[in-house]
Amino acid sequence: xxxxxxxxxxxxxxxxxxxxxxxxxxxxxxxxxxxxxxxxxxxxxxxxxxxxxxxxxxxxxxxxxxxxxxxxxxxxxxxxxxxxxxxxxxxxxxxxxxxxxxxxxxxxxxxxxxxxxxxxxxxxxxxxxxxxxxxxxxxxxxxxxxxxxxxxxxxxxxxxxxxxxxxxxxxxxxxxxxxxxxxxxxxxxxxxxxxxxx
Numbered sequence: 001x002x003x004x005x006x007x008x009x010x011x012x013x014x015x016x017x018x019x020x021x022x023x024x025x026x027x028x029x030x031x032x033x034x035x036x037x038x039x040x041x042x043x044x045x046x047x048x049x050x051x052x053x054x055x056x057x058x059x060x061x062x063x064x065x066x067x068x069x070x071x072x073x074x075x076x077x078x079x080x081x082x083x084x085x086x087x088x089x090x091x092x093x094x095x096x097x098x099x100x101x102x103x104x105x106x107x108x109x110x111x112x113x114x115x116x117x118x119x120x121x122x123x124x125x126x127x128x129x130x131x132x133x134x135x136x137x138x139x140x141x142x143x144x145x146x147x148x149x150x151x152x153x154x155x156x157x158x159x160x161x162x163x164x165x166x167x168x169x170x171x172x173x174x175x176x177x178x179x180x181x182x183x184x185x186x187x188x189x190x191x192x193x194x195x196x197x198x
Contacts, residue, residue, distance in 0.1 A: 045116035149177035
């Protein structure tokens, strides 16, 4: 019932929508003793700064799953909020239909704000894991895992990675248990104009 109410809050100002989503996520987690799954064999980063992480990223590679299946020119924009959460807008192009897909969600710290462990929720209060397991010192690229190593994303501030950075990321992904043969490298042609619309 609460989730249905959240889905019907369209006319409210954006700040109210964000506040209601935060309350809903906190309520469900407190009632159900939410736990945050961190994949085995990996450590999330310990010096995470949400404000520095904010901004636009290209999704250069991923392990495909139904929500992103077949999408190209994928990217995500994060906005840092006053409470330490991150508002997320993900976009991708379906090359068959020529239609853009857009998803909004919210990421809250799953533990200490300085850890790269977050829990994300779309419009409703049910959360999923978002683990930053590798991050460039200058926040130029990142490796993110979900609740298991079967969900993985390679993010970059640019549409391609230097060979050395790519090799380092793949090595770290392999150590974290990711089957790097399953990583799909996403075509990024014309993405800058698409990301400008996020």
